[in-house]
Amino acid sequence: MKTTMLSSPRKGIRPFAALMTAAVMTMTALPAMAATEMPPLPEVKGGVVEGDGNDYNLKFSIGLTQSSAQYRGLEYFKEIVEQRSDGHIHVELFHSAQLGDDLQAVSALQAGTLEMTAPSTSPLVNMFPQFAVFDLPFLFPTPEVADKVLDGEIGDRMLKEATTNGLVAIGWAENGYRQLTDSKGAVSSPNDLDGLKIRTMQNPIHLDIWRTLGANPTPMSFAELFTALEQGVVDGQENPWITIQSSRFNEVQPYATETNHVYTPFITLVSERFWNRLPEGYQQLLVEAAKQMGTYERQVSRTLNDQIKQELKDEGMQITELSPEQVKAFQDKLAPVYDEWRDKIGGDLIDSIRAEAASASE
């Protein structure tokens, strides 16, 4: 049963959704549960940006649902861009992979049939091998270290490098720390993973991670995942708490383990064809709005992370929290993944991220 509500003091709850929620609640007479409160949208800062008198339509599509922190970020983006372009840029939001999953949406940007999307970096590693650094297990010890990397020199360089092949990369947000869920039983050590069929993102390092841990991984688009879990095509998957809840995976996955094994960013992308049509002032506006969206979305994601973990427990999910020793068992077992990928990804890049982590913990 979904109880997440999007509520904003300015917009209020959508009347239809509120009615439906009320109706479902009465019909099933569920006990009252604390609904997830999204932090309010910040005020739009900055004045109107001068355009060229033309109107633009910007479709922005993501894979996650309307109750994700990511969608909330998109709502803020829309508000900023529409207000500051004085309505000359009309932003239309699409969620739940309505216009395609991460890879399809990126292709649509390249073809010029979609203007913006914000995929996880992981499915894009064939196109941008340097993104693989975000797939290394346990590399980012805290969200603050991730921020330093994404918002610093490394992140800036990666945005420049990803501005090619029909794409313009303008900002970072977060999917967050990934947690394991499954339908077979509680997992507290790599031994418990033996033969477990785990869906991974379409990414070679993730496949390597789960294979090395002894599971039986299979890559799959996020858009097919709920059905695959429901029908038992796979036994488990891994995603952040907020994604587990907003995608209702807990309805078909009774067990979870707080592994925090990988931190996944979202990268904000614009179609180059659309970009080139925009006057410079509007290009700059999109960059500023993407930055503000990224800051706000990360705040929402982090504020809700623990709260949503608790809600999942309250809704009956059996969540295993690992002791430091238990985490270490996973880390030790995954050492060969580093040996395998270090040179391919670039030892310098990995070392500079480790240095950020070390200086942050001083």
Ligand code: TK8
């Ligand atoms: C949503 C995906 C998703 C990712 C995955 O489009 O595929 O598991 O974590 O959030 O980007």
